[in-house]
């Protein structure tokens with residue numbers, strides 16, 4: 037695997053509000069290897085995704101997309117490169133003031149390279165892929181949580197990215213919603229997209245990822261496959277896999 | 287408080303100040319750069335400008351009336367009530383019109399800008415926009431800035447005009463006829479005062495937008511954070527308006 041086919045964090049440290057979220061964190065997402073980052077709530081999972089996208093600047097270390105390092109570079113200089121990555125935020129982060137269709141076509145309308153008709157075609161295509169085509173003219177406030185996430189996925193697909201990040205895509209959904217999201221992720225993977233998910237939902241993680249990274253107290257304490265994780269002797273990992281009554285009192 | 291805490295607070299303050307001026311500089315530069323987001327501008331002008339029209343009319347009417355009332359009481363013993371129009375015009379157009387209109391707008395519009403942008407921040411819509419390749423200053427700050435730079439002077443003119451009407455309503459009760467009142471309006475003013483009365487709202491509009499946007503874009507901590515941010519924005523922009531009013535006036539006095 038060459039370096040141009042990956043997104044990496046090298047020796048990254050990040051502090052906010054006097055709290056160390058990441059320390060000397062090394063991480064790599066290779067093209068074609070779907071990965072999940074596991075960690076408890078507040079561990080810094082969302083922060084990792086934002087750092088990888090260059091939305092946050094680290095205190096030390098660097099982030100590289102392919103051969104290009106984006107740390108310390110003005111945002112406008114890596115916009116083009118960042119188009120290879122899309123993200124589905126936890127609550128969907130749909131734009132309140134726009135309809136579902138305008139949300140999905142947002143980037144295409146902004147870029148203005150395609151005609152209105154062509155953009156509408158793409159919007160319909162992406163919406164039918166995620167199965168919410170009837171919602172085209174609704175506003176985000178009129179959608180359920182699961183639909184919001186699916187529209188957010190449709191929006192992420194509009195620029196035809198290579199990598200898609202998912203921030204807790206199944207948290208707060210009913211079983212059918214969870215099934216739908218898993219199913220969508222698998223279909224995207226079959227189309228050649230590489231997914232990176234952060235979650236504490238083990239079941240979804242095992243169904244959609246080949247490799248796992250475990251974040252605990254600002255460090256990566258485990259990296260490997262599902263089997264390696266089950267065999268791991270690390271108490272934090274074991275507790276995560278099989279929460280016990282005692283672990284409530286730790 | 288130990289030295290290190292004070293030190294930290296100072297550092298924080300100067301950091302904020304610097305960021306505020308960066309935002310000001312960036313948004314001013316981007317005002318002349320593509321894309322222009324005409325639709326967003328129109329929406330904001332409607333939202334920020336027209337929504338404040340009514341409170342500005344009320345403010346102008348009652349301030350004009352009370353100014354005239356106070357002046358008439360003072361002038362009556364000297365049989366100088368014919369000066370009332372001039373006094374109302376001079377105070378309203380140079381000072382009270384711009385300041386009061388801006389304070390009202392700061393309360394109504396400043397908080398709305400902060401709440402809107404703050405909500406977009408805490409729901410990650412701003413992050414989503416950045417990922418989609420949008421320059422958020424260009425998209426979110428500049429249209430609001432342009433809308434306010436146009437709306438604030440217009441609202442001030444409306445406030446001024448209405449206050450003169452209010453002044454006349456009171457004067458009529460003291461037997462001053464319309465021609466006398468209107469003739470008396472410019473007696474304490476020079477042309478430069480009109481310019482002063484229009485330059486001020488432009489600055490105040492800029493302060494309201496920048497403060498609202500700066501605090502909104504730096505919102506933390508969910509829905510509660512949005513509420514706090516809106517409150518902060520109103521207080522800060524009001525104080526900044528009153529402070530800068532003094533300095534702008536000072537500059538005009540020097541070049542008089």
Ligand SMILES: Nc1ncnc2c1ncn2[C@@H]1O[C@H](COP(=O)(O)OP(=O)(O)O)[C@@H](O)[C@H]1O
Pocket residue numbers: 052053057075076077078079080081082083084506
């Ligand atoms: N602006 C901020 N100020 C202070 N602390 C923050 C801020 N943003 C995030 N944090 C803290 O950083 C930690 C990591 O946040 P996050 O990455 O959202 O966690 P996760 O996604 O794993 O739940 C949390 O404990 C949160 O309290």
Ligand SMILES: [Mg+2]
Pocket residue numbers: 081082083126203204
């Ligand atoms: Mg999170």
